[in-house]
Amino acid sequence: MVDKVKIEQAVRLLLEGIGEDITREGLIDTPDRIARMCEEIYGGLGHEADQHLLKQFPVENNEIVLEKDITFYSMCEHHLMPFYGKAHLAYIPNGKVTGLSKLARTVEVYSRRPQIQERLTVQIADALERTLDPKGIMVMLEAEHTCMTMRGIKKPGSKTITTVTRGAFTEDKELQKMFLSMVKG
Ligand SMILES: Nc1nc2c(ncn2[C@@H]2O[C@H](COP(=O)(O)OP(=O)(O)OP(=O)(O)O)[C@@H](O)[C@H]2O)c(=O)[nH]1
Numbered sequence: 001m002v003d004k005v006k007i008e009q010a011v012r013l014l015l016e017g018i019g020e021d022i023t024r025e026g027l028i029d030t031p032d033r034i035a036r037m038c039e040e041i042y043g044g045l046g047h048e049a050d051q052h053l054l055k056q057f058p059v060e061n062n063e064i065v066l067e068k069d070i071t072f073y074s075m076c077e078h079h080l081m082p083f084y085g086k087a088h089l090a091y092i093p094n095g096k097v098t099g100l101s102k103l104a105r106t107v108e109v110y111s112r113r114p115q116i117q118e119r120l121t122v123q124i125a126d127a128l129e130r131t132l133d134p135k136g137i138m139v140m141l142e143a144e145h146t147c148m149t150m151r152g153i154k155k156p157g158s159k160t161i162t163t164v165t166r167g168a169f170t171e172d173k174e175l176q177k178m179f180l181s182m183v184k185g
């Protein structure tokens with residue numbers, strides 16, 4: 001749970017810090033709005049995805065399961081500015097699969113907190129490993145960081161791509177190629 005009172009105080013200070021008049025009409029409700037927004041965009045803090053991923057079903061066919069183009073929004077922990085893009089998750093089951101929506105829920109849990117993209121990628125893979133014990137895992141995130149596009153170095157359109165492989169996806173380069181062709185195809 002976020003401390004809404006603290007957030008409201010901080011927003012008032014920030015607005016005063018940039019030289020704004022916090023009593024003007026357009027800004028009066030802004031501290032409250034941002035506090036409510038923080039509940040949403042940082043709502044993954046203190047949670048793990050395990051409870052979702054443990055919704056499982058037995059399978060006999062242990063072939064790749066890939067959920068691609070899962071849109072995500074997270075907050076860069078260095079600038080508290082959004083980074084957003086697509087997540088692609090694949091695993092090779094070990095006799096059990098999870099519900100498809102639970103893969104997207106996993107991305108949500110770990111993206112809704114101050115993050116760096118590399119850690120987000122690892123946390124998603126760790127959660128799959130813990131709960132499903134699959135024969136292999138590959139996670140790829142492609143994102144645009146607004147701290148690189150609208151400020152600082154200002155390189156609009158630049159993309160950051162991070163990957164994590166585990167098990168069969170680490171050992172077998174052909175599997176990695178298959179993942180990439182399924183993601184791009
Ligand atoms: N590795 C990694 N770096 C990130 C991520 N998000 C933002 N950064 C980087 O974090 C770094 C912070 O660098 P600093 O030099 O402390 O901050 P800064 O002065 O605002 O740097 P500039 O962005 O270069 O203006 C920057 O290079 C950002 O591009 C991320 O998800 N992963």
Ligand SMILES: [Zn+2]
Pocket residue numbers: 076077078079080081145147148
């Ligand atoms: Zn940043």
